[in-house]
Amino acid sequence: xxxxxxxxxxxxxxxxxxxxxxxxxxxxxxxxxxxxxxxxxxxxxxxxxxxxxxxxxxxxxxxxxxxxxxxxxxxxxxxxxxxxxxxxxxxxxxxxxxxxxxxxxxxxxxxxxxxxxxxxxxxxxxxxxxxxxxxxxxxxxxxxxxxxxxxxxxxxxxxxxxxxxxxxxxxxxxxxxxxxxxxxxxxxxxxxxxxxxxxxxxxxxxxxxxxxxxxxxxxxxxxxxxxxxxxxxxxxxxxxxxxxxxxxxxxxxxxxxxxxxxxxxxxxxxxxxxxxxxxxxxxxxxxxxxxxxxxxxxxxxxxxxx
Amino acid sequence: xxxxxxxxxxxxxxxxxxxxxxxxxxxxxxxxxxxxxxxxxxxxxxxxxxxxxxxxxxxxxxxxxxxxxxxxxxxxxxxxxxxxxxxxxxxxxxxxxxxxxxxxxxxxxxxxxxxxxxxxxxxxxxxxxxxxxxxxxxxxxxxxxxxxxxxxxxxxxxxxxxxxxxxxxxxxxxxxxxxxxxxxxxxxxxxxxxxxxxxxxxxxxxxxxxxxxxxxxxxxxxxxxxxxxxxxxxxxxxxxxxxxxxxxxxxxxxxxxxxxxxxxxxxxxxxxxxxxxxxxxxxxxxxxxxxxxxxxxxxxxxxxxxxxxxxxxxxxxxxxxxxxxxxxxxxxx
Numbered sequence: 001x002x003x004x005x006x007x008x009x010x011x012x013x014x015x016x017x018x019x020x021x022x023x024x025x026x027x028x029x030x031x032x033x034x035x036x037x038x039x040x041x042x043x044x045x046x047x048x049x050x051x052x053x054x055x056x057x058x059x060x061x062x063x064x065x066x067x068x069x070x071x072x073x074x075x076x077x078x079x080x081x082x083x084x085x086x087x088x089x090x091x092x093x094x095x096x097x098x099x100x101x102x103x104x105x106x107x108x109x110x111x112x113x114x115x116x117x118x119x120x121x122x123x124x125x126x127x128x129x130x131x132x133x134x135x136x137x138x139x140x141x142x143x144x145x146x147x148x149x150x151x152x153x154x155x156x157x158x159x160x161x162x163x164x165x166x167x168x169x170x171x172x173x174x175x176x177x178x179x180x181x182x183x184x185x186x187x188x189x190x191x192x193x194x195x196x197x198x199x200x201x202x203x204x205x206x207x208x209x210x211x212x213x214x215x216x217x218x219x220x221x222x223x224x225x226x227x228x229x230x231x232x233x234x235x236x237x238x239x240x241x242x243x244x245x246x247x248x249x250x251x252x253x254x255x256x257x258x259x260x261x262x263x264x265x266x267x268x269x270x271x272x273x274x275x276x277x278x279x280x281x282x283x284x285x286x287x288x289x290x291x292x293x294x295x296x297x298x299x300x301x302x303x304x305x306x
Numbered sequence: 307x308x309x310x311x312x313x314x315x316x317x318x319x320x321x322x323x324x325x326x327x328x329x330x331x332x333x334x335x336x337x338x339x340x341x342x343x344x345x346x347x348x349x350x351x352x353x354x355x356x357x358x359x360x361x362x363x364x365x366x367x368x369x370x371x372x373x374x375x376x377x378x379x380x381x382x383x384x385x386x387x388x389x390x391x392x393x394x395x396x397x398x399x400x401x402x403x404x405x406x407x408x409x410x411x412x413x414x415x416x417x418x419x420x421x422x423x424x425x426x427x428x429x430x431x432x433x434x435x436x437x438x439x440x441x442x443x444x445x446x447x448x449x450x451x452x453x454x455x456x457x458x459x460x461x462x463x464x465x466x467x468x469x470x471x472x473x474x475x476x477x478x479x480x481x482x483x484x485x486x487x488x489x490x491x492x493x494x495x496x497x498x499x500x501x502x503x504x505x506x507x508x509x510x511x512x513x514x515x516x517x518x519x520x521x522x523x524x525x526x527x528x529x530x531x532x533x534x535x536x537x538x539x540x541x542x543x544x545x546x547x548x549x550x551x552x553x554x555x556x557x558x559x560x561x562x563x564x565x566x567x568x569x570x571x572x573x574x575x576x577x578x579x580x581x582x583x584x585x586x587x588x589x590x591x592x593x594x595x596x597x598x599x600x601x602x603x604x605x606x607x608x609x610x611x612x613x614x615x616x617x618x619x620x621x622x623x624x625x626x627x628x629x630x631x632x633x634x635x636x637x638x639x
Contacts, residue, residue: 146593147607
């Protein structure tokens, strides 16, 4: 069956991509000169013991094999710098729960605001509402996340004192969620608008109108349904943009999520942690993209999968 | 026997060998090229949003290019006694805690940000269009393999890989630029900036490659291309004369969209502390530096933040308009 074959191909591509990013990250991280214990005030002897303990004295290819094997069992190694000796899988599972709680809320907000506004813009093309929505969405995708975060903090928290500065107090979630949601919301608006406009020009709508179907029914039954389908494909990139947005929102507002860990790991040059989080995020994004593509394929079998 | 149809070509069967070597040129060169650019320009001029964006972009370029020349300060000059000043007549954008004039720093920062955008767009264009054109022209197995590679790179989340690659190549690159005489001229650019170019060059070209390949596949089927191919035009000539000019619209539109996205990504890298290297400043690094003192000195954030948002906005809107103008058939967004 053609459909099954296509899906199988897509799954294979996802697997290869994931494998590629694991491999690239592993070897890149090992190019960096020195070992994680360089900065320690340990004697040569203890350093040698530590290196032997973590298997860093073995040839690179052996280390790589072991890394893959461990990864397969959900073991991503140990953090050497930031949280000495703690397993990265524990750090990831603990802090990712926080990120997910924020991210899901932002995701829902983005869909609930972005899609309807995009529909309005598309249906009222050229009118004032369309103009306003287009301007807002263009501005929204042009402001870097941390600038938005700083402005929100300055206006809402410091000057108006409407919301607490730090996460954890009641209402502390609001600002991080706004920062996370703005870019995807604006992107969804543009996408929905474009999709609606494309469907509105299709011949089958003309046919329905010619057959005497009311304008309201044409739009709600045919146009909206068909124009919302392509938006499914954006859900994968949407996840990715909320994750990267999380780096910014979580560090600015001090949310103990995985994004903040990643940023801290970068400034502390905690390479194993960077590697762990990268692989974890990559797996997540690739899986989301995979699910979206398959879903899209099932809904609209005409589409050629990448 | 002369067929009526063959009148169009002054050749008879078996005569091909006697033709002048550049016969294909006189028969199938493109003549309506000017018409395409002129009509695109007319469509673009009618788009008010795009024209306003263009004016903003030009104004910002003037600001960035002429500003530092006219300013009495240099971007890394520390004026003693002028530390932590709010905007005033002497320093319209204020100064930072080392007494450096923020206006001139914003000007050079704009230079760097624009440089990041434009150079990465050019890198992406070169790699992407060559790769895409080769893949599309070769076709068959080679095309399949080359496109599988593109698919893999495409489905890898690029922002993560950018961070990882940037982290790794920073140090070796600095050593290379500082110690190998051959690379000394690059010192002025700073290794941080070069690393960013390399990273973008590694990852961002795939979108362009896909677009160019798609275009080439379409064009390959066109009769006039088949005609010049049949008349013996060499491959290089086919590419220069038919394929590239016809892809140009899409290539330019994609390039324009690459500029704001590169500037945006550089700002994100600066936020992570791995953007351009100090004392050089991009708008991204200026805004992220201002982040720590946002309560005491919000003016430090204000100017670079407004500038960077304005640049990205103007390029986004102009890119949209340009794409619509260059490709009226596919008015899609």
